[in-house]
Amino acid sequence: MHNKLEMAQDKFIASIGELAGSFGLNQFIAQLYAVLYLSDKPLSLDELVERLRASKGNISLNIRELEKWGAVKNVWVKGSRKDYYEADPDIRKVAANKLKAGIHKRIGQVSDMIEEFKELIHSSEGDMTEEDKKIVKAYHEKLKKIEDMNSLASKALSLAEKLF
Amino acid sequence: MHNKLEMAQDKFIASIGELAGSFGLNQFIAQLYAVLYLSDKPLSLDELVERLRASKGNISLNIRELEKWGAVKNVWVKGSRKDYYEADPDIRKVAANKLKAGIHKRIGQVSDMIEEFKELIHSSEGDMTEEDKKIVKAYHEKLKKIEDMNSLASKALSLAEKLF
DNA sequence: TCTATCGTTTAAAACGTTCTAAACGATAAT
DNA sequence: ATTATCGTTTAGAACGTTTTAAACGATAGA
Numbered sequence: 001m002h003n004k005l006e007m008a009q010d011k012f013i014a015s016i017g018e019l020a021g022s023f024g025l026n027q028f029i030a031q032l033y034a035v036l037y038l039s040d041k042p043l044s045l046d047e048l049v050e051r052l053r054a055s056k057g058n059i060s061l062n063i064r065e066l067e068k069w070g071a072v073k074n075v076w077v078k079g080s081r082k083d084y085y086e087a088d089p090d091i092r093k094v095a096a097n098k099l100k101a102g103i104h105k106r107i108g109q110v111s112d113m114i115e116e117f118k119e120l121i122h123s124s125e126g127d128m129t130e131e132d133k134k135i136v137k138a139y140h141e142k143l144k145k146i147e148d149m150n151s152l153a154s155k156a157l158s159l160a161e162k163l164f
Numbered sequence: 165m166h167n168k169l170e171m172a173q174d175k176f177i178a179s180i181g182e183l184a185g186s187f188g189l190n191q192f193i194a195q196l197y198a199v200l201y202l203s204d205k206p207l208s209l210d211e212l213v214e215r216l217r218a219s220k221g222n223i224s225l226n227i228r229e230l231e232k233w234g235a236v237k238n239v240w241v242k243g244s245r246k247d248y249y250e251a252d253p254d255i256r257k258v259a260a261n262k263l264k265a266g267i268h269k270r271i272g273q274v275s276d277m278i279e280e281f282k283e284l285i286h287s288s289e290g291d292m293t294e295e296d297k298k299i300v301k302a303y304h305e306k307l308k309k310i311e312d313m314n315s316l317a318s319k320a321l322s323l324a325e326k327l328f
Numbered sequence: 329t330c331t332a333t334c335g336t337t338t339a340a341a342a343c344g345t346t347c348t349a350a351a352c353g354a355t356a357a358t
Numbered sequence: 359a360t361t362a363t364c365g366t367t368t369a370g371a372a373c374g375t376t377t378t379a380a381a382c383g384a385t386a387g388a
Contacts, residue, residue, distance in 0.1 A: 005296060008284035015277040019270060024188015028376080040302055045335070055378045060336060081386065082334070091306075092313045106183060113179040120172035132169060138204050142255075149256045156324050163320055190346080209365065219348045224366060245356065246364070 009038060013052075028054065029062045033071055033094075036087035042075045044082040069098060096164050103157055110150045114143050173202060177216075192218065193226045197235055197258075200251035206239045208246040233262055260328050267321055274314045278307050 013031045020030030035051055036043060043051070048059045063085055066072035071094045077084045088094050121136055128136070177195050184194030199215055200207060207215070212223045227249055230236035235258045241248045252258050285300055292300070 004288035004291075005285070005299065008281060008288065011284060012277060012281040015273070015280075019273055019277070022188075022270070024186075026376080038303065038306060040299060056334095057336075057338085057379080058377055061377095064336090089306075091309055092316075095313065106186070109179070109183055113176060113183070116179075117172060117176040120175060121169070124168035124172065127168075135169065135204060139202065142202060142253075145255055149259065152256075152328065156327055159323070159327070160320050163323070164316065192346080220364095221349080221366075221368085222347055225347095228366090 009035075012038075026062070028052075028058065029065055032059065032062050033066055033087055036072055036085055037089070037091060039087070042077060042084035042086040044080075044084050046082070048085070069094070071098075092164065096161075100157065100161065103153070107150055107154050107157070110146065114147060114150075117143065173199075176202075190226070192216075192222065193229055196223065196226050197230055197251055200236055200249055201253070201255060203251070206241060206248035206250040208244075208248050210246070212249070233258065235262075256328065260325075264321065264325065267317070271314055271318050271321070274310065278311060278314075281307065 013034050016034040017027035017031045021027040031052065032048065035048065045056060045059060045063075048054075048063075049056055052059065063072060067074070071088050072085050073088070075084050075086045117139075121139065125136075177198050180198040181191035181195045185191040195216065196212065199212065209220060209223060209227075212218075212227075213220055216223065227236060231238070235252050236249050237252070239248050239250045281303075285303065289300075
């Protein structure tokens, strides 16, 4: 196929991988989406195997993950019994959804952590020395700071949602 | 030491680790900061070894990383020739700095990637078929979308900075 | 029914990252 | 000067994650 163009694309795809990796998400899955996003037509499993030089199993697995995210869908192509995959062209929506879900989850986790910590502290209030009580008081002040930060993050998130 | 309190803290520290891990950053380094943040006094390397049940080397390494971030500093304690470490109490600042730097870097990376891709495409314009030119045109449209998203992210970032 | 063509599953290999234990150099105490 | 106490460095072990190859079940065509 278009050799120079393909090389250019390869470089781009590779960079996408690095970027995703540094975010802590699977490099390959990002590259997979990128290939589908740039493609002018839906691609089959075999074509993706060829394009990314990866195993069928790997691609199959990650395609399903992308489907869960709503980033890729299965499309039917007349005259073939293969599955064909197509990227959601609204890349902004895809990225925003993923990020939003992630951040929202983390904000919840932080709240939960703090609540649990408070409960644990409270449950052991019975046999506390004066010294312990001082420490607990200091804890509460620090936890408060984290809570404030968390709710600020939450507000920032809904602000960003409006912007997007 | 304070047994029940310590257990409560342990649970909290563990959760901090999970949280950090899901962000793609080193779990241990987050836990290290958390221990120092919650502590009412600076801690020595040995105390951290004891508290986190990790090797000196590991802690030493990650402390230096935290120092780079400006999240932890070395403090001098009268009468001891050990190093003592203290967390920056302004956890919001620490988190914001780290996140801001990260996002800023990523935004730059995306711009660079796109520029490079465009150049590669351009450099191979010479021997292009009509078909190729069609594909390249479609690429440019898609790249434009990514650029828009990127600059929007950039704006959102500076908005968030003001908020914090 | 038998064969070919799919996508998925899975057990094991490959890989990168993190962690440790031990050696080390530097500094302070004796 | 010698020993003890530090923090750092480093080579390799341990670990989790990702990837593969091969087996598999399902479906369609002959």
